[in-house]
Amino acid sequence: MALAAQTASKPMDIAAMAGRPGLDLDGVGNTLRPGETPKMTSRNVNVFYGQKQALFNVDLDVPSRQVTALIGPSGCGKSTYLRCLNRMNDVIDSCRVTGDIKLDGENIYDPKLDVVMLRARIGMVFQKPNPFPKSIYDNIAYGPRIHGMGAGKDELDEIVQTSLERAGLWNEVKDRLAQPGTGLSGGQQQRLCIARAIAVSPEVILMDEPCSALDPIATARIEELIDELRENYTIIIVTHSMQQAARVSQKTAFFHLGVLVEWGDTEQIFTAPRDERTQGYITGRFG
Amino acid sequence: MTDAALVAPVGKLRRPDLSEARIRRRYAAERRFRLYGMLAIGFAVFMLGFLAVTVVLQGYSAFWQTRIALDVTIDPSEVDPQNTRLPESLAQGNYQAVVRESLRGLFPEITSRADRKALNDFLSNAAGDDVRRMVLENPALVGQTVHVEVLASDDVDMLAKGRIDRTVAEADRPIKDQQVGWFDKLDQDGHIASSFNVNFFATGDSREPEQAGVGGALMGSLLTILTAIILSLPISVAAAIYLEEFAPKNRITDIIEININNLAAVPSIVFGLLGLAVLLGFFGLPRGAPLVGGMVLSLMTLPTIIIATRAALKAVPPSIREAAYGVGASKQQVVMHHVLPLAMPGVMTGAIIGTARAMGESAAVLMIGMVAFIVDIPKGITDPATVLPVQIFLWADAPERAFVERTSAGIMVMLAFLVLMNAAAVVIRRRFERRW
Numbered sequence: 252m253a254l255a256a257q258t259a260s261k262p263m264d265i266a267a268m269a270g271r272p273g274l275d276l277d278g279v280g281n282t283l284r285p286g287e288t289p290k291m292t293s294r295n296v297n298v299f300y301g302q303k304q305a306l307f308n309v310d311l312d313v314p315s316r317q318v319t320a321l322i323g324p325s326g327c328g329k330s331t332y333l334r335c336l337n338r339m340n341d342v343i344d345s346c347r348v349t350g351d352i353k354l355d356g357e358n359i360y361d362p363k364l365d366v367v368m369l370r371a372r373i374g375m376v377f378q379k380p381n382p383f384p385k386s387i388y389d390n391i392a393y394g395p396r397i398h399g400m401g402a403g404k405d406e407l408d409e410i411v412q413t414s415l416e417r418a419g420l421w422n423e424v425k426d427r428l429a430q431p432g433t434g435l436s437g438g439q440q441q442r443l444c445i446a447r448a449i450a451v452s453p454e455v456i457l458m459d460e461p462c463s464a465l466d467p468i469a470t471a472r473i474e475e476l477i478d479e480l481r482e483n484y485t486i487i488i489v490t491h492s493m494q495q496a497a498r499v500s501q502k503t504a505f506f507h508l509g510v511l512v513e514w515g516d517t518e519q520i521f522t523a524p525r526d527e528r529t530q531g532y533i534t535g536r537f538g
Numbered sequence: 539m540t541d542a543a544l545v546a547p548v549g550k551l552r553r554p555d556l557s558e559a560r561i562r563r564r565y566a567a568e569r570r571f572r573l574y575g576m577l578a579i580g581f582a583v584f585m586l587g588f589l590a591v592t593v594v595l596q597g598y599s600a601f602w603q604t605r606i607a608l609d610v611t612i613d614p615s616e617v618d619p620q621n622t623r624l625p626e627s628l629a630q631g632n633y634q635a636v637v638r639e640s641l642r643g644l645f646p647e648i649t650s651r652a653d654r655k656a657l658n659d660f661l662s663n664a665a666g667d668d669v670r671r672m673v674l675e676n677p678a679l680v681g682q683t684v685h686v687e688v689l690a691s692d693d694v695d696m697l698a699k700g701r702i703d704r705t706v707a708e709a710d711r712p713i714k715d716q717q718v719g720w721f722d723k724l725d726q727d728g729h730i731a732s733s734f735n736v737n738f739f740a741t742g743d744s745r746e747p748e749q750a751g752v753g754g755a756l757m758g759s760l761l762t763i764l765t766a767i768i769l770s771l772p773i774s775v776a777a778a779i780y781l782e783e784f785a786p787k788n789r790i791t792d793i794i795e796i797n798i799n800n801l802a803a804v805p806s807i808v809f810g811l812l813g814l815a816v817l818l819g820f821f822g823l824p825r826g827a828p829l830v831g832g833m834v835l836s837l838m839t840l841p842t843i844i845i846a847t848r849a850a851l852k853a854v855p856p857s858i859r860e861a862a863y864g865v866g867a868s869k870q871q872v873v874m875h876h877v878l879p880l881a882m883p884g885v886m887t888g889a890i891i892g893t894a895r896a897m898g899e900s901a902a903v904l905m906i907g908m909v910a911f912i913v914d915i916p917k918g919i920t921d922p923a924t925v926l927p928v929q930i931f932l933w934a935d936a937p938e939r940a941f942v943e944r945t946s947a948g949i950m951v952m953l954a955f956l957v958l959m960n961a962a963a964v965v966i967r968r969r970f971e972r973r974w
Contacts, residue, residue: 342859367866370864371865374864381861393862394866398866444861450865451866
């Protein structure tokens with residue numbers, strides 16, 4: 252009885268704290284290690300959907316060529332934050348973003364910046380595999396085509412092949428490139444989407460729960476792939492699975508009720524969280 | 539706080555009622571519900587079938603035309619009095635007289651002026667045209683005797699088709715007892731023939747039922763509809779795309795949206811009045827032309843296509859848009875490369891519905907003068923023309939018995955035209971259809 256009362260009181264405290272956005276909730280250790288270069292930096296990021304505030308003063312540095320996992324209970328704002336990073340929230344009319352988000356020191360919300368070019372530099376993979384209702388080849392070639400990459404058919408063929416190879420899909424689909432991408436299995440479709448994102452040579456790849464619609468085997472393949480891609484790309488992944496975050500990421504950030512509670516090395520977050528809420532979440536007491 | 543407070547107060551435990559009577563009632567209710575549905579469909583099918591059968595039974599005979607087979611001696615003094623054998627001169631000849639002479643030859647007993655006139659009434663006043671055509675093709679026929687099946691008058695046509703009741707009192711019949719006798723004699727001697735009514739599809743309207751055809755109205759409808767589609771499809775698709783994808787959501791776009799929805803409910807005669815006042819009155823466009831009809835009908839189909847297109851654009855899954863944005867497509871690229879192609883089946887459905895509505899429209903085109911009696915088949919969109927529904931209306935209004943079957947036949951032609959057009963649109967839609 253006593254234990255139940257204690258856990259029950261916990262979320263209330265958090266709600267009370269989150270209700271005061273001005274409060275500095277960051278722990279002191281939320282910085283990169285020496286030697287790690289930040290690829291994307293966020294300072295004081297607030298996001299509003301109409302009157303409702305979804306994110307409160309998020310400060311986060313994403314290191315180059317590492318995997319950063321964003322974890323937290325549903326509705327905590329991790330996907331919202333991810334979508335700020337390639338300005339996908341621009342598509343939603345009621346959404347308003349304040350604060351600074353920089354890619355290699357360049358403010359991505361600068362009105363002079365071309366959103367289309369930004370999205371070519373920051374690729375995205377979505378929760379549900381969403382290949383275009385076109386052939387496998389055209390799915391990959393679409394991005395390079397609209398960005399004027401690959402002058403002729405040969406160059407385009409090469410881009411398609413290397414992208415599929417990097418996504419580990421080439422051997423499975425090389426004989427049926429003309430068939431529709433929607434005819435592949437769920438896991439293959441998701442790898443096709445990753446290949447599509449890679450095809451435009453982005454610097455950062457955002458992944459929004461890329462494995463939530465997949466079976467464990469397909470999930471394992473994607474996780475393997477993420478680990479390989481880390482060599483060339485900076486990856487930010489939203490996940491509901493703490494095991495997945497622990498397996499694939501080097502950095503982990505924990506969001507709760509729109510607040511970035513703490514972030515740091517994955518190992519540290521999972522073994523020695525500084526904040527009680529982080530501890531509560533990773534040990535499964537709430538969320 | 540004790541544990542006891544958390545447990546619901548112990549009282550009568552409520553269980554679902556599993557009694558057989560209750561289950562029987564539920565089954566009965568479901569059967570009843572299904573029966574209502576079947577009754578409704580049955581009623582609709584019955585009414586539709588009744589309509590179709592009535593129209594076909596009344597109208598099928600219009601596709602056959604009664605002709606009188608005669609051996610016509612082409613008298614040079616009637617057809618070529620100057621004896622030149624030149625086409626201009628031959629075209630002027632009195633072929634009707636030649637045909638009459640030949641018919642009279644079959645009834646040597648008829649001598650009185652009144653009786654001869656009654657016999658002449660057997661022939662359509664276009665009966666000579668068939669002979670004229672033959673002679674113009676081959677001038678050597680002049681002076682010879684040729685076997686021709688000439689057009690019978692509408693009364694003879696009706697009598698031959700059994701549409702005139704012989705038991706009715708003579709005074710109430712358009713064809714008299716004496717004429718019935720002549721007809722029976724002609725029939726016995728094998729002079730009454732029947733052939734497929736090519737004229738019905740090839741000619742325009744006429745005061746004489748046996749010469750009237752839907753050709754003019756069909757062409758008028760085709761030109762009008764084409765004009766309407768060419769004008770309304772690009773405009774409405776562009777408007778829908780802008781409103782759905784690009785326009786900011788504010789008070790002005792709300793007002794525009796409400797007005798487009800209202801426009802879809804405006805009675806068509808109002809569009810006709812608009813066409814009359816603006817297109818004819820102000821811009822001075824030709825009266826009764828398919829161009830003006832098409833413009834008025836395009837105004838009518840605009841809201842239908844806009845609404846359907848917007849619904850189709852809305853129905854494209856957001857995941858496809860996100861995917862395209864994700865690889866760095868611009869808004870215009872997202873719409874043109876992904877959203878619009880996926881919405882195309884919906885757009886086509888809207889276009890089909892809109893066009894079908896325009897096709898059957900009569901009130902709007904009446905106002906801009908497409909109701910005039912037009913014999914010629916329109917050759918372009920500025921020629922005066924009429925459209926199928928108006929033609930049907932005009933025939934339904936005509937007093938002659940023979941126009942009744944033509945009215946029904948016109949309805950059949952219009953329905954066939956509609957089915958054909960819709961089938962074509964469905965084929966086009968299938969081509970665009972893709973799954974996601």
